Amino acid sequence: MTAKDMKKISRENLWFNNPIFIQILGICSTLAVTNLLTNTLIMTLGVTFTAAFSNLTIAFMKEWIPRKVRMIVQVLIISFYVIIVDILLRAFLPEISKSLGPYVGLIITNCILMGRAEAFAQSNPPLPAFWDGLTSGIGYMWVLMVIAFVRELLGFGTLFGIPVTPSWFPQWTIMVMAPSAFFLVAILLWIAKNRMTGGKA
Amino acid sequence: MKKDGILYTVVFSFIVTFLFVFLLALANEGTAGIVQRNQELARQKAILSAMAIPFHTDQEVNTLYKSIEIVNKDGVQLYKSSQGGKAIYAKEFSGSGLWGTITGILSVDEQVTQIIGIQIVSHNETPGLGGRIADPWFKDQFRGLKVKNGKINVTFGAEAGSGKANKEEGVADGITGASRTSQSMDTILNGELVVLKKILGGSK
Numbered sequence: 001m002t003a004k005d006m007k008k009i010s011r012e013n014l015w016f017n018n019p020i021f022i023q024i025l026g027i028c029s030t031l032a033v034t035n036l037l038t039n040t041l042i043m044t045l046g047v048t049f050t051a052a053f054s055n056l057t058i059a060f061m062k063e064w065i066p067r068k069v070r071m072i073v074q075v076l077i078i079s080f081y082v083i084i085v086d087i088l089l090r091a092f093l094p095e096i097s098k099s100l101g102p103y104v105g106l107i108i109t110n111c112i113l114m115g116r117a118e119a120f121a122q123s124n125p126p127l128p129a130f131w132d133g134l135t136s137g138i139g140y141m142w143v144l145m146v147i148a149f150v151r152e153l154l155g156f157g158t159l160f161g162i163p164v165t166p167s168w169f170p171q172w173t174i175m176v177m178a179p180s181a182f183f184l185v186a187i188l189l190w191i192a193k194n195r196m197t198g199g200k201a
Numbered sequence: 202m203k204k205d206g207i208l209y210t211v212v213f214s215f216i217v218t219f220l221f222v223f224l225l226a227l228a229n230e231g232t233a234g235i236v237q238r239n240q241e242l243a244r245q246k247a248i249l250s251a252m253a254i255p256f257h258t259d260q261e262v263n264t265l266y267k268s269i270e271i272v273n274k275d276g277v278q279l280y281k282s283s284q285g286g287k288a289i290y291a292k293e294f295s296g297s298g299l300w301g302t303i304t305g306i307l308s309v310d311e312q313v314t315q316i317i318g319i320q321i322v323s324h325n326e327t328p329g330l331g332g333r334i335a336d337p338w339f340k341d342q343f344r345g346l347k348v349k350n351g352k353i354n355v356t357f358g359a360e361a362g363s364g365k366a367n368k369e370e371g372v373a374d375g376i377t378g379a380s381r382t383s384q385s386m387d388t389i390l391n392g393e394l395v396v397l398k399k400i401l402g403g404s405k
Contacts, residue, residue, distance in 0.1 A: 032327065091235040177377065
């Protein structure tokens with residue numbers, strides 16, 4: 001894999017083919033766990049870790065995987081890494097594990113993982129696949145962090161749990177709830193699309 | 202062996218599944234001790250918080266927890282602590298929420314006239330919605346919440362967040378967007394209050 005390939009893959013995943021902006025994948029978790037920066041960061045790190053390593057593993061094994069059970073094996077590998085994340089969180093970060101609740105387990109169903117496994121890892125060597133998973137995860141992470149930043153700031157008046165807004169600033173309850181994520185995702189999509197197409201869509 | 206043949210497929214699937222599940226079992230076994238210790242600590246913390254006993258460090262939790270008496274009344278395990286000459290009781294509760302079981306600690310005074318506090322130990326409610334039952338603002342509503350006619354009321358549906366919450370009247374605000382969870386909390390807590398009242402004989 002040349003530096004040029006790496007750059008191309010990361011440009012695609014971080015911007016031009018961003019999982020949220022273009023592929024519109026992983027929206028469920030985008031709406032649900034973006035009201036606190038800490039939770040969002042841990043969850044998206046989980047997704048990034050899983051995407052990178054499941055892609056790597058699948059790319060390694062692809063020669064031996066029979067086509068008929070290809071997707072079952074992909075899900076198995078993805079679940080394996082997700083459960084590892086879950087076990088690690090439960091053992092070492094119990095508070096965060098508790099506040100994320102079922103959303104760690106639900107990383108398994110995050111479409112980005114299956115999407116990258118099918119679209120990239122199945123037909124590429126291990127290293128580019130690892131890079132692709134990693135950058136896809138980061139592409140997903142940065143968009144979610146932007147949303148979480150706005151939601152936590154306006155909804156709770158805090159950033160990473162640290163109060164930042166003056167006491168007279170009202171907390172917007174809507175920002176804590178799922179609907180606000182719809183608005184924010186839509187606004188971000190609009191801005192991103194506009195930038196990519198230079199305003200002529 | 203043909204790669205797409207049935208035999209290869211079956212053998213391959215078996216080996217791959219076995220391997221990954223084996224590794225998971227190892228990881229699970231390896232962290233079981235830590236997880237259990239975390240859970241025990243979380244339970245002790247929950248009991249202390251529900252009883253409004255302040256603590257700062259994990260060591261403190263251990264010492265303070267030892268001062269709590271465990272009493273068995275009518276086959277129900279209660280935690281008893283005395284504060285300012287008055288006895289307060291706590292009981293573990295569990296009940297069904299929207300997605301799964303909600304477990305926690307409910308603490309009341311001896312006559313069951315007011316709630317000392319509640320803590321949530323575990324739940325599977327939607328993060329950001331029903332999951333907010335574990336948030337301080339929700340739990341704090343129960344600090345000193347008066348029990349009226351043996352009941353409290355957690356608002357839900359259109360009533361949630363309507364400003365009806367009133368500690369003196371035993372009304373706590375439910376969570377907007379999580380009616381089922383709020384309703385479950387109402388049902389669970391009232392059920393527990395009935396049990397506690399029966400055991401502690403608070404009707405006198």
